[in-house]
Amino acid sequence: MEKIIALSVLITAAAFAVFSADLLVSALFLALSSVAASVVYYLLGAVQASIVELSVGAGLISILFIMSITLSGSRFVKTQGTRTPVRAAPTKLAGFWLAVTVLVALTYSIVSSRAFGPSAAAITASPDVSPVLWGNETGYIYYIMFVILSSGIGLATLFGKGGSTR
Amino acid sequence: MSGILQVWVIEAFTVACLLALGLFCVAGNRNMIKILIGINLMAHAVSLAFLVAGLHNSALATAQSLMVAMITVDAAVTAMGMALIVNAYRQFGSVDTDKLARRG
Numbered sequence: 001m002e003k004i005i006a007l008s009v010l011i012t013a014a015a016f017a018v019f020s021a022d023l024l025v026s027a028l029f030l031a032l033s034s035v036a037a038s039v040v041y042y043l044l045g046a047v048q049a050s051i052v053e054l055s056v057g058a059g060l061i062s063i064l065f066i067m068s069i070t071l072s073g074s075r076f077v078k079t080q081g082t083r084t085p086v087r088a089a090p091t092k093l094a095g096f097w098l099a100v101t102v103l104v105a106l107t108y109s110i111v112s113s114r115a116f117g118p119s120a121a122a123i124t125a126s127p128d129v130s131p132v133l134w135g136n137e138t139g140y141i142y143y144i145m146f147v148i149l150s151s152g153i154g155l156a157t158l159f160g161k162g163g164s165t166r
Numbered sequence: 167m168s169g170i171l172q173v174w175v176i177e178a179f180t181v182a183c184l185l186a187l188g189l190f191c192v193a194g195n196r197n198m199i200k201i202l203i204g205i206n207l208m209a210h211a212v213s214l215a216f217l218v219a220g221l222h223n224s225a226l227a228t229a230q231s232l233m234v235a236m237i238t239v240d241a242a243v244t245a246m247g248m249a250l251i252v253n254a255y256r257q258f259g260s261v262d263t264d265k266l267a268r269r270g
Binding site: 004011014015023045048052056061068071072143147151154155157 | 176177180183184187188190191195197199200202203204206207210213214217218220221226229230233234235237238239240241242244245246247248249251252253255260261
């Protein structure tokens with residue numbers, strides 16, 4: 001039940017992120033879909049991946065998006081040369097739908113008299129990722145370092161002058 | 167229909183929906199920020215597919231390590247894409263791909 005709610009929140013947030021004309025609203029719904037994805041990972045037993053998704057996907061990437069939208073100064077998706085106004089109805093509908101979902105989830109939690117998520121035994125039995133991630137592949141750490149370095153170069157370019165400014 | 171789709175129907179449906187939404191966002195938009203949002207959605211779909219495949223094959227640790235690597239790469243791709251978008255805006259004054267193609 002929790003899994004179905006989280007998956008439906010994931011799909012709905014993704015749909016709102018795609019169809020929203022306001023880029024800022026779109027980025028916020030993308031962050032919400034990241035949160036829903038991390039909940040799904042947690043419920044399926046991937047605890048470590050859930051933590052990484054929550055910190056990187058919902059934290060870092062959404063901040064990058066908001067910063068980029070602010071820097072580029074183009075908040076609205078333009079269609080055929082005209083600015084599309086913000087439609088309040090879909091946003092209100094999304095808020096109402098999310099409130100109903102949370103209410104249903106809380107009611108289910110109270111009625112079934114148990115907490116959300118996998119049991120403590122399941123989390124303890126969750127496999128340890130570190131031997132697979134770091135132990136078996138010695139070259140892996142250089143690969144991750146390269147990825148993080150390229151990300152740092154991208155951020156440095158984002159903050160730097162980067163050619164002529166208008 | 168047999169195998170993974172039979173057991174993980176809801177997850178497979180979610181993966182398909184997210185992939186379709188991401189592809190639609192990438193193909194149907196001219197705004198570069200929106201295209202990057204679509205790429206992120208497709209990365210979510212692929213991460214979920216990795217997790218479901220790992221659960222199905224009893225290889226959760228391998229799936230999780232691949233997911234962690236993928237999330238890191240996705241963040242790096244987003245940072246580089248954002249840098250390119252902001253610099254394109256500074257250079258040409260627009261984030262519309264059609265306008266950039268006309269100027270190029």
